[in-house]
Amino acid sequence: MAKIRLGILGGGADSLIGILHRVAANMFDQFEITGGVFDVKHEKSLQFGEKLQLDKSRVYKDLDHLIITEKQLPEDKRIEAVSILTPNFLHFPMAKKLLENGFNVICEKPLTTTYEEAKILNELQQRSNVIFAVTYTYTGYPMIRQMKTMIANGDIGKIQKVDVQYYQGWINPLIHDKEKRSATWRLDPEKSGISCCIGDIGTHAFNMAEFVTGMKVENILADLNYLYEDNPMDIDGTVLLRFQDNIKGVLRASQIATGEENNFTVQIYGDKGGLKWEQENPNYLYLLKEDQPLQVIKPGHGFLSEFSLEGIKLPPGHPEGIFDSMGNIYYGVAMAIRDKSKFDGAYPKLNDGLRGMNFIEKTVSSHKKGNVWIEMKD
Template identity: 40%
Template sequence: MRKLRMGMVGGGTGSFIGDVHRKAAAIDGLIELVCGAFSSSAERSVQSGRALFLPENRCYGSFEEMIRAEKELPVGERMDFIAITTPNHMHFAPAKMALQNGFHVVCDKPMTLTIAEAGELISIVEETGLLFALTHNYTAHPMVRQAKAMVAHGDLGKIRKIQVQYLQGWLATSVESTDNKQAAWRTDPSKSGIGGALGDIGTHAENLTEFITGLKISELAADLGRFGEGRVLDDDGNILLRMDNGAKGTMSFSQIAAGEENNLAIRVYGEKGSLEWQQENPNQLITRWLDQPKKIFTPNGNGLYPEAATLSRIPAGHPEGYLEAFATVYRSFAQHLTAVLEGTTLQNTGYPSVYDGLRGLQFISAAVHSDSNNAAWTKLP
């Protein structure tokens, strides 16, 4: 009967995603930030910790120092888990060390740089029994959960066709050559991995597709683009999908689509009807049917499955969005971890896991392999 204690890796002053994690973790009052290694510089880490009103002795110069020091604290004081909010290349090492030292993990996606690293984390999670959450936040929107429930209950009939897109325009110019840290590391293969936009937003499209439909991508044919001057990594892509039930799909993602902001959208077509969800209008799920009028579902509206109806925090008509969905991932993780610490039984309540992290790496690898072979059809495990 207490708040869970969170330590943060990365996410110092000026970090976009670190601030998102802190706000999302705090929304439901289940988690408090108690320590952090907020920067690769010990001085900047302390400065960031002070700005967050943390005691200086809980602001560490590195994640290694933090994990070792927190492990030595009494059980009633030490952190319960770490949240990793660093660029991609700094996900694996702190996750591995935290798990090996008895700490649970929340991590940004992609989970690691390579499939081998992902497999190693899975082995440690399975050996230790510790919890691992991956922040694929879009799966936690109430209307995404409604979409998933409708498919699972057979409302749409057998799924035949999927169209998914994730379009941004913030890399339409060479902003990485300016003082834009977000662009600099995302276009650097040593920090981002083998996928550029593919790993950054394509994995969200992949995860949302498999989450809503309950299907797996069995094969893909990928055509990746590199439009920014001098860019090594992809900043655009189009992928044909074959699902494991025989359905067909198309995926389009881009970070050079001029004028686009965060246009993640999915359409799923079944034998009886279809559904459409757009991240920029997240509180509406549009459904269309062969034998009845179009219907729009909203949070707290009528006809929702329990999987969706229980997620909304505020009355109908009040907007819920990005932070609330992120917070739902944290809330689900916190409920699970609290049960573990209290010795009661509670299964994963819906947050993405280490296995979703592996799936994302498999998707990236298959798409890069396909593109390098002139968009050849490539199987996924």
């Protein structure tokens, strides 16, 4: 079967996210990177395209040229899906144009910079016949998918407590220097949206809480931290969560957790047991029971769920990581493009990005109104 022709917007030069997406796209031999716009400067984009050994004519000056030129090509030659790896403020205009012109889309999170923009994309996608994925990367980990399956199967009983934490310390060298914190795009509302910490990593935790539990957050109460009066963007925060049946949860996110690298942990507790997972040790899922020893579940074994095993590429004992997780999402997108009735749940959909934007705005609103409870309505 011919590979799906993939275009990429952004992600050139030394972009970490670019490497992650390119490796993931190639992992299951489902995609072929065909062209794109890798940099705002065309010369740099061409240089990067040459490095990827792409046809020079498929490395475009901008998105408009990509769309016009590709649509003139025969259907079996043109780009079929486009990955958006640009700064946040470009997600909406790029995704909108791609949807309007019939391209499948894979978009980095957050989906847009406002909830209203996200709703526009949602309406466009519902009227189209294309696939739209939002790369909440961590949902692709086999042990996260095993966790989701075990919770759905009732292995830990009725959920009583949801605890998600995402701690980083990367912004410490910038936030305490007035010049530096004014210069980074992450702290510029025009480029990043109304939130830095919650918008960047808090949405991962929010999406994960809903993904593994199968429940929707119904109400939130937020307390955010900005540190300096001239800093318009949160860089730390705690959000109380209420799910259905008044099930309680807490979401903690920080970019000033000194010394932390990428400490994303998920802990779900039921009346019969608990499950714990740590992103920095992603091949271990811990099952806790009051009357049994701690159990450690690892990927690749035949007794695991089909959903977990779909994303396994190596025998047990061979560690899989962030590239594999993103690769599993790309594989889910590929299967959906080939047959839209299959692989539901194997990749985060546009609606997940829509809920993420709603969460960001409700969180900021809760904080600014004096740390009050706000209903999460779509």
